[in-house]
Amino acid sequence: KTIKAFAPATVANVSCGFDVFGFAVEQPGDEVTLTLKKEPGVVVKKIEGDGGRLPLAPEKNTASVAVLAFLEAIDRKDEGVEIYLKKNLPLGSGMGSSAASAAAALVGINHLLGEPLQRKELLPFAMEAERVACGSAHADNVAPSLLGGFVLIRGYDPLDVVGIPTPEDLYCTLVHPHLELKTEDSRQVLRTSIPLKDAITQWGNIAGLVAGLMKPDFGLIGRSLKDVIAEPVRALLIPGFDEIKEKAVETGALGCGISGSGPTIFALSTERELASRTGKVIQQQFQKLKLESEVYVSKI
Ligand code: HSE
Numbered sequence: 001k002t003i004k005a006f007a008p009a010t011v012a013n014v015s016c017g018f019d020v021f022g023f024a025v026e027q028p029g030d031e032v033t034l035t036l037k038k039e040p041g042v043v044v045k046k047i048e049g050d051g052g053r054l055p056l057a058p059e060k061n062t063a064s065v066a067v068l069a070f071l072e073a074i075d076r077k078d079e080g081v082e083i084y085l086k087k088n089l090p091l092g093s094g095m096g097s098s099a100a101s102a103a104a105a106l107v108g109i110n111h112l113l114g115e116p117l118q119r120k121e122l123l124p125f126a127m128e129a130e131r132v133a134c135g136s137a138h139a140d141n142v143a144p145s146l147l148g149g150f151v152l153i154r155g156y157d158p159l160d161v162v163g164i165p166t167p168e169d170l171y172c173t174l175v176h177p178h179l180e181l182k183t184e185d186s187r188q189v190l191r192t193s194i195p196l197k198d199a200i201t202q203w204g205n206i207a208g209l210v211a212g213l214m215k216p217d218f219g220l221i222g223r224s225l226k227d228v229i230a231e232p233v234r235a236l237l238i239p240g241f242d243e244i245k246e247k248a249v250e251t252g253a254l255g256c257g258i259s260g261s262g263p264t265i266f267a268l269s270t271e272r273e274l275a276s277r278t279g280k281v282i283q284q285q286f287q288k289l290k291l292e293s294e295v296y297v298s299k300i
Contacts, residue, residue: 002035005108009089009296010096011172011266012140014150015227015257016205022096022140022260023150025172025298028088030097032063032104036112037080042067049087061085062098062129063105069125070109074116081109092180094260099141102129106146119146123159134183141260149300150213167216170300171275173248173267174259175282177293181237186261189233198228218254218270225255225268238263244285253278272297 008029012022037043042064044056058064063083071077083105089097106122126142143151143161150164194202205224212220235241238258244265248256252274253267265282269275279295286293 001112002033003108003112004031004033005104005111006031007100007102007104007107007145008148009100009174010141010144010260011174012094012096012138012144012260013227013230013258014209014266015225015231015255016202016209017140017152018202018227018230019138019140020153021150021206021209022144023166023172023300024144024148025174025296025300027298028095028296029145030089030100030104031086032101032108033084033086034067034105034108034112035082035084037082039080040078042071042079042081042083044083044085047085047087050085050091053091054085054087060132061101062133063101065132066102066106066122066125066129067109069128070106070117070122073125074113076113079113081112090176090180092182093176094181094183094258094262094264095174095176096141096145096260098133098183099126099130099145102126103142103145120161122146123161134187136183136187152210164210164213166213166300167218169270170213171269171272172298172300173253173269173275173279173282174264174296174298175279175286175293176264176296177238177286177291179238179263179291181261181263183261186234186237189237190230191233194229201226201228221268222254225257227257230261231258234258234262238265239289239291240285241265244282247281247285248278251278251281256282268300272299 131137154160208224256267259266
């Protein structure tokens with residue numbers, strides 16, 4: 001038995017929700033093909049699109065790590081599974097590349113084995129894959145990649161994951177400059193304690209963003225897309241970031257920030273045309289710095 005599963009790229013943090021907020025786009029995403037075999041064991045047979053850089057070892061690859069954790073949890077460690085991974089998402093891009101491979105693999109294996117678990121129940125195994133990929137089991141990429149839409153991780157212990165309704169007209173621009181940032185590294189640059197003043201600003205914004213999405217109130221969404229905790233530090237790793245943000249908002253985007261741990265930039269807009277225009281403007285900014293980039297536009 002064989003199945004092919006797809007999981008999309010995701011924007012983690014969404015500016016103010018470091019480690020607790022993320023959303024999925026339509027495209028691009030990773031594709032994982034899984035085949036049940038007679039011989040027990042999980043094998044990563046082939047990876048395409050990674051330039052030979054991802055590990056094939058089952059205990060290191062995010063797709064197989066997730067499958068192994070899943071099989072262990074449902075007590076089917078003797079299953080034989082062959083994995084073929086088609087990476088469409090660039091590595092170290094901040095688009096949730098490791099998460100998408102894990103999410104697609106989990107949806108695939110769960111289906112092949114007759115859906116023993118519900119979608120939400122797959123989350124801990126995808127988080128385990130994140131831990132292996134970057135040293136931190138954050139859920140703000142894997143949760144939206146698995147569940148779709150905007151997802152709030154209200155709490156990690158116990159895990160409490162809440163889907164947030166999205167306004168009809170909301171579009172995302174992603175601009176991926178040809179630069180690589182390892183999540184592990186861009187987590188290490190962060191401060192581990194923050195002044196109360198910054199905490200107040202940040203929780204005002206995350207509450208404002210959730211309220212803005214639910215009402216919906218686009219002005220409120222725009223005012224809330226601010227990050228005083230991770231962005232000021234991480235922006236230094238992305239050439240031209242401040243100007244990019246300024247130009248995106250000038251063009252008419254509701255707001256703009258770093259996608260996950262970067263270097264991809266995301267912006268939200270109320271029209272597809274505006275989202276495309278914002279993409280071009282950001283791309284031009286990167287061009288000025290001699291950086292090539294790709295633009296993706298999605299309805300959310
Ligand atoms: N919340 C995580 C971070 C997402 O910002 O490090 C990584 O994609």
